[in-house]
Every structure is written in C-alpha cells, then in structure tokens.
Amino acid sequence: MVEIKKDDRRKFVDDETGNKYYIATATADDVRKADWQYSRTYTKCLVEGITTTAEMMDILTRRGIIGTDFEQRSEELTNNLNSNVLLLEVSKSPEEKRELALVVQKCRNDLFQWNQRLNGPLSNTAEQISDDVRLEVLTACMVQTEDGNKVWESYDVYLEDKNQAVALKSRFEVMLYLQGLESDFLNTTPEAKAIQELEDEANGVLNMVDKKKDGNKKIKK
Numbered sequence: 040m041v042e043i044k045k046d047d048r049r050k051f052v053d054d055e056t057g058n059k060y061y062i063a064t065a066t067a068d069d070v071r072k073a074d075w076q077y078s079r080t081y082t083k084c085l086v087e088g089i090t091t092t093a094e095m096m097d098i099l100t101r102r103g104i105i106g107t108d109f110e111q112r113s114e115e116l117t118n119n120l121n122s123n124v125l126l127l128e129v130s131k132s133p134e135e136k137r138e139l140a141l142v143v144q145k146c147r148n149d150l151f152q153w154n155q156r157l158n159g160p161l162s163n164t165a166e167q168i169s170d171d172v173r174l175e176v177l178t179a180c181m182v183q184t185e186d187g188n189k190v191w192e193s194y195d196v197y198l199e200d201k202n203q204a205v206a207l208k209s210r211f212e213v214m215l216y217l218q219g220l221e222s223d224f225l226n227t228t229p230e231a232k233a234i235q236e237l238e239d240e241a242n243g244v245l246n247m248v249d250k251k252k253d254g255n256k257k258i259k260k
Contacts, residue, residue: 048183051212051222053205060190060209061183062216069180076194077173084165092164105157116153120146124229133240136233143230178206178213 048061065073085091090098099105123146127139161167179197182190190209191197200206215222225231 049216051208053208055204059185061185062181062213063183065177065181069177072180072194073173073176076176077169080172081165081169084168089165089168092161092166095160095164099157099160109156112153116146116150120150127229127233133237137237140230140233147228174214175210178210181213182209
C-alpha cells in the first residue's frame with residue numbers, strides 16, 4: 040500500500056484567479072538571504088538620512104506626540120476594550136450581544152487609531168523599511184505552487200512581477216504565517232464570532248420558517 044504524504048504547507052487562494060498557493064518553511068539559506076538584504080537596506084537608509092526607531096521615538100517625545108499622556112490614553116482604551124469583551128462573552132440575549140459586538144468593534148478601532156500616532160511614524164524608520172524588505176525576500180523564497188515549485192525564482196523576479204495583487208497577497212499571508220496568525224484571524228475576534236453566531240441563528244430560524252411554509256403548502260394540496 041502506498042503511503043500518501045500529508046501536505047502540511049499553509050495554503051491560501053488568490054481571490055481574483057482562484058489559484059492556490061502554498062507557504063513552505065524557510066530554509067537556513069532563505070533566512071541568510073533575507074538577513075543580508077535587511078542589512079544592506081538598513082545601511083542604505085542610514086546613508087540616505089532616514090531616521091532610526093530610536094531617533095523617531097525621540098522626535099515624537101519632543102513634539103509631545105507620545106509620552107505619559109499617550110501611554111495613559113492607550114491604557115484606558117485597552118481597559119475599555121477588555122471590559123466590553125468580557126461583557127460580550129457573558130451576554131445572553133441576542134439584542135444585547137449584537138449591541139455589545141458593535142461596541143467592541145468601535146473600541147478596537149479606537150485603540151488601533153490611537154496607536155497609529157506611534158505605529159504610523161515608526162513604519163517609516165530604517166528598521167521597519169529594512170524589515171519590509173526582509174519579508175519580501177522571505178515571501179519570494181517561501182511561496183510555492185502545489186507541485187512545490189517556487190512562484191518566483193528570485194527576489195528580483197518577485198520585485199519585477201507585474202501581477203502585484205498576487206505579490207501583495209503572498210506578502211500578507213507570509214507575514215501572518217510568520218506571526219503565527221491564521222489567514223482569517225479577523226474573523227476570530229470575540230465580536231466577529233458573536234455576530235457570526237447571531238447570523239447563523241437568524242439563518243436557522245429562516246430555514247425553519249421556509250420548511251414550515253413548504254409543509255403547509257403540501258398539506259393544502
């Protein structure tokens with residue numbers, strides 16, 4: 040009997056074409072290539088005068104964009120989010136659950152927008168730019184077709200790919216993979232689960248009503 044080898048690679052689908060792609064584990068050589076490009080990009084950033092993370096933090100602190108007030112507000116928003124998540128998890132009635140799910144969505148968005156005061160500027164630092172390049176190199180190395188062939192022969196080919204939709208989708212999926220997140224992680228938040236449960240319950244009721252109507256029609260006949 041031939042043993043069928045299980046494919047443990049992470050899979051994702053291109054929404055436009057429906058093509059399937061797979062993420063393979065990075066090899067030691069892949070990591071070395073990515074680290075080399077990181078160092079090369081970081082050095083180039085310094086030569087061209089792009090600020091480092093430490094320098095940007097100093098700038099933001101001097102301008103009062105971050106500091107004690109920023110940290111206090113972040114803590115308040117985080118506590119507010121956590122409190123409403125707990126209320127959502129113990130809620131019973133559909134009306135209360137739906138209302139709290141919307142409140143949690145707003146709390147999460149408020150926290151995200153507030154943290155962008157810091158995360159936005161940091162995304163333009165030498166470290167982050169270099170890390171983005173490192174991610175692109177790993178994407179070029181790790182994304183494969185079903186038969187195990189690389190989608191891009193090299194990092195340069197990845198950069199020159201005219202199908203940017205696939206390149207960006209692959210980059211996003213590899214980032215999630217490296218962070219230990221599933222592709223549908225946004226659908227697994229407490230508020231997303233609550234809304235899905237309510238929709239499933241509503242669809243179940245509608246299906247029961249439809250079946251009852253069909254049964255009544257058959258009886259009348």
